Amino acid sequence: MSTREESARSPAQPFWLRGPFAPVTAEVTTHDLPVVGEVPRELSGTYLRNGPNPKDGPSGHWWFGDGMVHGVHLEGGKARWYRNRYVRSARFHGTDLTPKEGEDARVARARRLRGGGTSNTHVIEHAGRILSMVEAALPMQLDQELSTVGPFDFGGAVDTPMTAHPKRCPRTGELHFIGYQPMPPFLTYYIADAAGRVITKREIEVDGPSFMHDFAITEQYAVFFDSPLRMTRDWGDGMPFAWSDTHTARIGVVPRAGGAVRWFEFEPGYLSHTANAFERDGTIVLTGARSTRFEVPPFLYRWEIHLDSGRTREGAIDERVVDFPRIDDRRTGEPHRYTYVVEMRDFVGGVPTGTVLRRYDAATGGSVAQELGPRQVPGECVFAPRSGDPSEDAGFLLSIVYDGERDGSDLVVLDAKNFGAAPVARVRLPQRVPFGFHGSWVLL
Numbered sequence: 001m002s003t004r005e006e007s008a009r010s011p012a013q014p015f016w017l018r019g020p021f022a023p024v025t026a027e028v029t030t031h032d033l034p035v036v037g038e039v040p041r042e043l044s045g046t047y048l049r050n051g052p053n054p055k056d057g058p059s060g061h062w063w064f065g066d067g068m069v070h071g072v073h074l075e076g077g078k079a080r081w082y083r084n085r086y087v088r089s090a091r092f093h094g095t096d097l098t099p100k101e102g103e104d105a106r107v108a109r110a111r112r113l114r115g116g117g118t119s120n121t122h123v124i125e126h127a128g129r130i131l132s133m134v135e136a137a138l139p140m141q142l143d144q145e146l147s148t149v150g151p152f153d154f155g156g157a158v159d160t161p162m163t164a165h166p167k168r169c170p171r172t173g174e175l176h177f178i179g180y181q182p183m184p185p186f187l188t189y190y191i192a193d194a195a196g197r198v199i200t201k202r203e204i205e206v207d208g209p210s211f212m213h214d215f216a217i218t219e220q221y222a223v224f225f226d227s228p229l230r231m232t233r234d235w236g237d238g239m240p241f242a243w244s245d246t247h248t249a250r251i252g253v254v255p256r257a258g259g260a261v262r263w264f265e266f267e268p269g270y271l272s273h274t275a276n277a278f279e280r281d282g283t284i285v286l287t288g289a290r291s292t293r294f295e296v297p298p299f300l301y302r303w304e305i306h307l308d309s310g311r312t313r314e315g316a317i318d319e320r321v322v323d324f325p326r327i328d329d330r331r332t333g334e335p336h337r338y339t340y341v342v343e344m345r346d347f348v349g350g351v352p353t354g355t356v357l358r359r360y361d362a363a364t365g366g367s368v369a370q371e372l373g374p375r376q377v378p379g380e381c382v383f384a385p386r387s388g389d390p391s392e393d394a395g396f397l398l399s400i401v402y403d404g405e406r407d408g409s410d411l412v413v414l415d416a417k418n419f420g421a422a423p424v425a426r427v428r429l430p431q432r433v434p435f436g437f438h439g440s441w442v443l444l
């Protein structure tokens with residue numbers, strides 16, 4: 001047994017280094033994967049998912065492992081390949097990024113941003129580029145075989161960290177994103193056009209940085225959540241955040257086209273992840289996973305702002321512990337009906353053994369669970385649209401599911417119109433995929 005395998009089995013290890021969280025060491029490429037059921041022939045693209053996978057074994061927090069991207073390519077009714085690759089950041093290479101004596105602070109800062117941080121949180125495609133992201137640094141560009149190309153700064157236009165949760169506007173094809181950091185400018189709002197050129201860069205005035213892991217767009221506005229969870233120093237060892245009992249939770253709304261930001265106050269808490277936001281009858285409706293304190297389990301919540309009167313409303317949609325909310329991305333910024341989440345329950349040693357996928361229906365107010373069988377633990381699900389049918393939920397949901405029966409992982413394909421029914425396909429992956437964070441369906 002290797003040292004890594006021993007550590008994966010040791011109960012003395014923190015939860016993120018053992019069991020289904022434990023990192024894998026091999027970078028694997030496997031073609032023509034076995035499938036239970038049938039991969040829909042119309043699914044032609046690649047599912048990508050990022051997550052922490054500490055290269056040297058240990059890491060001080062689940063969030064701090066080196067990024068590893070897993071990809072599964074589906075085409076012609078077959079699972080053509082699986083591959084996984086470390087994101088080769090400066091940190092991966094062990095490059096020392098600390099400022100040199102007498103060095104200009106801006107030069108040192110730029111070098112650190114270009115290092116890519118852990119690059120372990122999300123992976124997207126925009127303007128033909130695959131970008132691996134973490135909110136502490138610039139994205140790292142990957143090629144179609146998931147090899148690292150290098151840092152990507154949008155032709156020099158981005159000189160702050162970049163969120164791992166950018167939003168693509170389905171009407172314009174623009175990529176909207178933010179960068180937050182512990183020195184001025186604390187918050188920057190960017191828009192890149194469909195070709196990947198930054199066309200807007202605006203400082204959003206705040207009185208200091210807060211943990212702003214996610215944000216939202218609507219058809220006309222960008223929406224920022226400024227919370228009591230304050231950023232107290234730069235990223236490094238440990239979490240650079242502290243809860244403030246005096247800082248009010250507030251949501252900022254700024255026209256995408258330009259103009260002043262307006263702030264609206266809400267109950268203490270913070271936005272963990274956005275499901276979506278949209279405008280309806282002059283009201284901005286934001287739905288997302290909300291926590292009341294740092295690292296307290298989140299649940300689904302709705303905030304509303306009537307723009308003319310300034311009246312606000314908020315409340316929990318459900319009491320279940322859920323996170324990783326996703327929608328049919330073609331509805332980003334527009335009214336949506338379905339929100340897909342990971343519901344976490346039955347925690348044993350930090351591992352949510354009874355985890356299921358759940359779909360919330362805004363039209364009925366109800367929800368339905370997707371059971372996948374005993375000892376099956378799904379991660380975030382990603383929507384892959386059925387081409388030619390623009391109706392919401394016309395498509396498939398993709399999720400990597402840990403199979404505790406064989407200590408392995410499958411890519412599970414669900415028909416979104418039959419949520420709750422048996423999967424249409426389970427692609428057997430050649431190795432366990434550690435629990436991770438976010439992913440995308442890309443057409444490359």
Ligand SMILES: [Fe+2]
Nearest residue numbers: 121213273438
């Ligand atoms: Fe996230």
